[in-house]
Amino acid sequence: MSSNWIKSAVFYEIYPNSFMDSNGDGYGDFKGITAKLDYIKSLGCNAIWLNPHYDSPFMDGGYDVRDYFKVSDRFGTEEDFDEMLATAHAKGIKIILDLVPGHTSEQNADFLKSAEPVKNEMYDRFIWTDGIWRNYDGVNGLGGRHDRDGKYIINYFATQPALNYGYNRIDYPEWQMPYTSEAAKATREWLKSVMRFWLDRGADGFRVDMADSLVKNDGERNEKPATTELWRDIRAMLDKEYPDCVLVSEWSDPQAARAGFHVDFMLEFASNPYNLLVRGDKERKRRAYFDPAGGDAKAFADGFIDWYKQVNEAGGNIGLITCNHDTPRLAPVYDNEQLKLIYATVFTLPGVPFIYYGDEIGMKYIPDIPSVECGFSRTGSRTPMQWSMEKNAGFSSAEHTFLPTFADKQTNVASQQKDKRSLLNFMKEFLAFRRSRKEFISDDFEILYANGSEPLVYKRGGLVVAVNPLKTKQNAPVALPPKVKALFSVGKDAKAQKTCIAVPPLSFTVFGEK
Ligand code: ISL
16 A cells, blocks of 8 residues: 555545534534435535634634544544544545644643743744734734733634744744744644544545644745745655555645645635636636636636646645635635536546535535534635535534535435436546546646637647537637547537537537547
């Protein structure tokens, strides 16, 4: 075994609060996940990314860890967690956990120790300024809640104090420590101990939260030399001690691959190629290629190829997502027929697929529901899984669920299982096809045609994919070898003609020789 399993992995992301409640308390739990592993497997997924499962006061959906060595009792017992892991493994499903290395909860014991007024062993584990009355430009520090004479730097929300991995550029030597300092190294060793703890317990790897945020004043996203050095050191430890373990980063830049991550998500930031394909960039007034009003395939293709080449050269992979717990779901902006096109396109690009729970049935982003546990606008993507038309969409038997449930007749697992043409059944068929063709996990990738909102055509090994996001029929000036035929399609099959491919409205076709 080795971390090579990542090449053929297809992930299902589970936000544990929202997936399946086994004990009727209104929150999802480990036993609920265990009960649904067959469902996940039947979809064609062989791996799970589990959002934070740790003991937490949930002031940021669990990304505020109180105890790194304990599961949240909201999700069940330690035994329930182990049972979930063992059952998944027995079914051939890997589980990667969310690792939150940049910050803890303000209730974390090490942080509270560091907040004491007298020096102690945790004094330098977090970043504190050198006096409560002093202010520093550009420093995000909070003070007056603890007796330590200083302000603590936060990494995200006010409840999330930054762990001290040191600084690269030092502006205030009075309290900023070099990333090479003993204190910074001790934090890194602590992080390794957290990783070893969960890997020894059977976890298959980690999705690393805000992976590029560790060393401060470390340059832009595409630089971060000291943070890169830190992760390379961690990767070296893993390769030696846990060679099967994979690291997936929330960094969203090819630099992550150079830092040693097996996978890095291409997220919905600004004009990332993923945005130019699926989501658009409102700020810069750029429409997505899948926008029915017409987007720019060339802008996507140029950006994607450049990104892909860099990642591939560094031995990494791109994480391709339908959505995640921070991002608005694609429905209802797109209907289920458009979603079929989008999923098929995104997941036939070179990379590792991640399906956010519920996207396989077209669960909708719910705008304007009140924020819970600091989800804010993200809350609308975190509503409970819609299993059926039963009480609470089959998610829970509780009177009150932690977020409201939204079942409609079409958007639930039970009804889509019965409908041959449903998004759910499409996803299964598509993933089975994808699995059957090793071309999709090869690094043989070339864009053959990309121009405005005309059909996008690309090659994976001996296969050629042609997609048309518009409601009108379009030709792509690409000549295919005479022997090829349509092997898989969404909508009507595209037709290979002498000098072009005729691509029907709203269609996706994979051509090959057999
Ligand atoms: O959610 C976002 C904007 O809506 C992103 O910018 C997000 O804040 C960023 O990607 C960091 O996210 C990660 O760390 C946060 C946590 O709240 C997110 O859920 C997590 O994915 C702090 O731990």
